[in-house]
Amino acid sequence: MIIRRFLDNDGELAQHLAQQLNTTLDWPQGAGLTAGHVAKIASATTCDVAYNQAANGHLIDLFAALPLPGTPDGNAFWGALEEAGGTAALYIDPGNMGGPAFDRLARGNEAGIANRVLSFLAELDDHQRDAVAKVIGDALAHDTLVADGRYLGQLWLRDAETTAWHVLLAKRRLHETQDDRTRFFEAWGNS
Template sequence: MIVNRRVGSEQPDEHDELEQHLVEKLNVPLDWPEDGGLTASHVARIAAAATCDTAYSHAANGHLIDLFAALPLPGTTEGKDFWERIRDAGGSAAWNIHPANMGGPFFDRIHDGNEGGIASRVLSFLEELTPAQRTDLAEVIGSALGNGTIGVSGRYGGELWLRDAEMSAWRVALAGRREFETAQERNQFFEAWRDA
């Protein structure tokens, strides 16, 4: 379900879509619990704030994991051949994502708060590729994608995988910069655009 969520609505008497969803779909009165300190509106605001804060990096990292999960697994016969072909096609850039260099608990580190680790490796990998290497890699990746399960394969499927990985990694990197942004900088941003 996608809802438009305004944090700190300009019209406090109007209920936004998330609040309306809590009422309509979950049968939660907006003043619930009566005489309580925390109401459904408060819960909606907390949920929206948490989503705004974490959605980009968590969702994009999860998507990066899904992209890698669509590829042959390291340690399998098919995976060993696939990852060797990736290394051959991508040259030294491929070491950024090759299991021999990135394997072990690297994906597990996301759970430990290393939100940008995989993203930075994917971005370094793609940045270092020549156009010819990128074309060759698209062919290798596309040949490994299951046409029956994903719907595309071949070079086109590989190109989609590479573009998707690039954009997902970029979203993680972009969301990571927000960790260092202060409330004052956020207000300066809105003021500058308001006064432009």
């Protein structure tokens, strides 16, 4: 996903400022800080922070849908997950990650959990992934009438994998994307 970070007079943000706030990008004239500057700050913040926070929040929501550690259902679930996933499951085991891991995620330490999720999924062979999907899906199936457990588990795994990737990609954006985009637009413009 490429998010526009540049601001032009015909863009959506400029049109919104003109139509909804009755201001232009260069307002106020001759001032040090214009509406355009504020819009660029808002645009950059929205692209980098909101997307990153949304991905982090979704990753937390995925784990929150699973049985809670320390409860009878949770203890059975996490034990079954470790049995199905083998040593790969240790990457996301509550005893190994600890409660503070998700607190840090909510405060912006997004790469740690995302890396653990991707490492967990990368180490699963096809048989283990199928077994893990069944364990997760069976835990989720009681809340829905939509599908069977195995399918729900496959959806959870795909969503967790994609969300973890989005978290890592969003973190990368903070440091590398602007130069990458400049090179991208130059290369494609010259092709």
